[in-house]
Amino acid sequence: MSAAAPARVAPVDPAVLRARAYLSRVAEPPAPALAGLVEEVGPVEAAQRVRDGVTEGPGALPPGVAKETAARRGTDRAEADLALLAARGGRLVVPEHPEWPGAALAGLGLVAGPDGAPGLDGPAGRDGAAEPLALWVRGPLRLDDGPTRWAGIVGARAASDYGLWVARDWSAELADRGVTVVSGAALGIDGAAHRGALAVGGPTVAVLACGIDRAYPPKHATLLEHIARHGLVVTEYPPGANPARHRFLVRNRLIAALTAGTLVVEAAARSGAMRTALVAEALGRAVMVVPGPVTSLMSLGCHELARRPAVSVAGRVDHVVEEVSQVGDGLAAPPGTPTRPTDGLDPGALRVREALPLRAARTAARLAHDAGVDPADLTTHLSDLEARGLVVEDGGRWRRRPG
Amino acid sequence: MSAAAPARVAPVDPAVLRARAYLSRVAEPPAPALAGLVEEVGPVEAAQRVRDGVTEGPGALPPGVAKETAARRGTDRAEADLALLAARGGRLVVPEHPEWPGAALAGLGLVAGPDGAPGLDGPAGRDGAAEPLALWVRGPLRLDDGPTRWAGIVGARAASDYGLWVARDWSAELADRGVTVVSGAALGIDGAAHRGALAVGGPTVAVLACGIDRAYPPKHATLLEHIARHGLVVTEYPPGANPARHRFLVRNRLIAALTAGTLVVEAAARSGAMRTALVAEALGRAVMVVPGPVTSLMSLGCHELARRPAVSVAGRVDHVVEEVSQVGDGLAAPPGTPTRPTDGLDPGALRVREALPLRAARTAARLAHDAGVDPADLTTHLSDLEARGLVVEDGGRWRRRPG
Incomplete structure (x- = not known):
């Protein structure tokens, strides 16, 4: 759970914030060429070069960056975007900020396919992969509070009642046990997961595929406000993005x-949820599926993933807690086994016990025969059984003890 | 499916059959010491030594064998048992018989725990393990027809409607696809599995935990007769055994x-079904579980096993067919994926397509901006989309093609 409030953190140079706000709108994520340039020359210099749009000579944009930024480089709304964000009580978290979840995001430059997510049919490649620019x-939660004890709960929009029940019930229990539920605020499983966590006063994180000022889906406008008040709403898209x-x-x-x-x-x-699972797998994170009836189309993807x-x-929820905890912490106990x-x-x-019929007595000799045990061992066996109250002697014959 | 009828196989020496019939009653399975003696001196000599019961001097019984056979060595009903079996159209299959499933059973001497099955809590040991003596x-099926394309279908007696449905439906499909369904004839899942196979005229094998003349459970008397007529009823217990x-x-x-x-x-x-699964695992056979609702106690064991x-x-049934087929045969096709x-x-x-709103037209320049693609690539993208019938030009602007 978060300790330090974000406000106490040393502020980032406003020029850096403006540069990253501009860059975050100027290219469609993921933008690997632009990310490379920013890494090389820093965000302020990179933003200046993109704005200038020089394609030849010293300080020219690399061709990949020129391509990624050609359509929007003339659109600079950084000041307005940051003002809008501040008005809504938000903040732009950037790599220059101590809250930046650098370790969590580091793998993203390595695993994604052409659209930022690995395909279902082949291994994940490096093409098109990039960390977000900002x-x-x-919300009050710190973005660098995870990834330990942060669990993604994802699933179908057209979920079944069973799926909705599991998402809500398990998320509530996870939140109760100090696990932060991260989802995508979509209809169906996502919404149920957020609501389950909120229902027990737990934190939850919604990662959006649109601008932070957009309430999408519209039915979840109130839910998103709750999450922004008690947890965290996150997006790499600039305000207004559809x-x-x-x-x-890409969001997944x-x-x-x-x-x-x-x-x-x-x-x-x-489905999108399967893609999220495959990215998690490629990143080396735990991937878990909730089993369901084999008769349910909505569990088909889970059962395929399980292979x-x-x-x-x-x-059980225990398994999720175990997987998202530090090694050795939160280990799932075996289920209660009947004794x-x-x-x-x-x-x-x-x-010997089983050779005794339910309602008749037997001599020791008969018992040894029926059970197929050595008659020499029978006295020991019968003593054991008698000590446990399982058999009782009755005039030289043995019977089961009732009850 | 079986080719040769058992009747055409060369008969086994009647002395061997009588010896093994006697030995099969004289010790409670699994009887590793007795199995060792039989392997060493042959069934006829082993039977004679057990009958004689000499414990000292040459030809004496090893102490382990003496212990295993002490209670019942005086009971020789071999002739009567074989006559009873013949009267019911049965046969005693023994290692000396070509129908003996030697390769399938060979691992049993190596994997079992004290009661013939490995425990849930520890690795399987060798103690108490033994192949059956006979x-x-x-039934008309040959016992050595498997294990390839023979699948064990096991589960709870107190099964849910869901479990019963899956057992019956999948067994029918397995039988249809040439897989022989093997189960234990118990109430619940076992019975549903046998019935599913029989319903489509497929063979099925019932392995009993009692004598072949016992109809257990009594409710399944008719079912067992059907199985004996169309498939195979098998037991290592002599007639009359409870x-x-x-x-x-041990049967599992x-x-x-x-x-x-x-x-x-x-x-x-x-549960017993979990134990069967663990023996299969120890034998190096495939172990599969049907997933079910996490809210069902009857799926708890399946989900634990799945870990x-x-x-x-x-x-899907395909997965079962794949696992019980020869490598490379019967591979499961991926599920039908929507296109x-x-x-x-x-x-x-x-x-670009997604940047087009549902009901408005856009200029090319606006589209490039909204999609964040290089305007230089836009003509190519729009041609691709037009060729697929996804967009249409409309007076210098572009719109989605309806439908």
Whole structure:
């Protein structure tokens, strides 16, 4: 859980914030060439070069950066965007800021496919992969509080009642146990996950595929306000950005990166939730699926994922807590196993007990025969059974003790 | 499926059959010491020594054998047992018989724990492990037809409607696809599995924990007759043997050994079905579980098993067929994945399409900005989209093509 409030952190140079706010709008994420330039010359210099748009001579934009920024480099709304963010109580978290979740995001430059997420059919490649240039956030939680004990809970929008129940119930229990539930604020599983955490006063993080000023889906406007008040709303898209389809896939990689593990509650075959799981796997994070009825299309994706060696089945909340905790912390206890009065009995004694009919007595000789145990061992077996109250002697014959 | 009928096989020496019939009653399975003696001196000599019961001097019984056979060595009903078996159209299958499933059973001497099955809490040991001395069988199927394409289907007696549905439906489909369903004829999952196979005229094998003349459970008397007529009823227990509890565990190891893989449909925590799965795992056979709702106690054991690295989740019958087939044969095809008209589009073209609102037209310049793609690439993207019928030009502006 967060300790220091973000306000106490040393402020970032306003020029850096403005530069990153501009860069965050000027290229569609993920923008690997631009990210490379920023890393090389710093955000202020990179922003200046993109604005200047010089393509030849010293200080020229690399061709990849020119391509990524050609359509929007004339649009600089950084001041207005930052003012809008401040008016809503938000902040721009940037790599120059101590709250930047650098360790969590570091893998993103290495694992994604052409659209920022690995494909279902092949190994993840490096093309098109990049960390975000900045993150627009609202809420009291610190972004660098994870990824340990942060769990992504993702799943279908068209979830079943079963899936919605699991998402809500497990998220509430996770929040109760100090795990931060991270999801995408979508209809269905996402919304149920956020609501479950909020219901027990737990923190929750919504990662958006649109600008922080957009309430999407509209039905979740109130939910998003709750999350911004009690947890964190995060996006790499600048204010006003629409939630286009490809942005959901790109956004999903952030859910995977910001968490120690991703739990897929329900997923149809070939769904965004499956993609999130595959990014998490590529990042080396835990991937878990909730099993469901094989008759449910909404569990099909979960069951397919479960066949991957790196994916585990979460039958109980304990398994999720275990996977997102530090090694050795939060280990799942085995489920309560029923005990029987015959537990620990010698196999021979067990056979003697079972050779006794429910309502008749037997001589020792008959018992040895029926059980197939050495008659020489019978006295020991019967003493064991008598000591446990399982058998009783009755005029030289033995019977089961009732009850 | 079976080719040669058992009747055409060369008969086994009647003295061997009588010896093994006697030995099969004289010790409670598994009887590792007796199995060792039989292997050493042959069944006829071993039977003679057990009958004689000499414990000192040449030809004396090893102490382990003396112990295993002390209670019952005076009981020789071999002739009567074989006559009873013949009267019911059955046969005693022994290692000297070509129908003996030697390769399938060979691992049983190595993997079992004290009661013939490995414990849930520790690795399987060698103590108490042994192959059966003989198998009492009835039915037209050949016992050595497996283990390839034989699948064990096991699960709870107190199964849910869901579990019963899966057991019956999948067994029918497995039988249809030439897989022989092997189970234990118990109430619940076992019965549903046998019935599913029989319903489509498929073969099925019931492995009993009692004598072949016992109809247990009584409710399944008719079912057992059907199985004996169309498939195979098998037991290592001599006629008249009662179905005592420990015999179920011992019997379960045969289901695991006779099949290429075991599918657990439903299992409570700490159940016989889980034990069967662990024996199958120890034998190196495939272990699969049917996932179910996490809210169902009857799926708890399945979900716990699914966390073991060697256990796979079967979300579809295809997965079972794949696991019990020869390598490379019967591979499961990926599930039908929905296709979209945007499949295979360049990510830039996809972004252009998504930048188009549902009901308005846009200029090319505006589209490039909104999508964040290089304006120089826009013509290519729009041509691609137009060729797929996804966009249409309309007086110098572009719009989505309806439908």
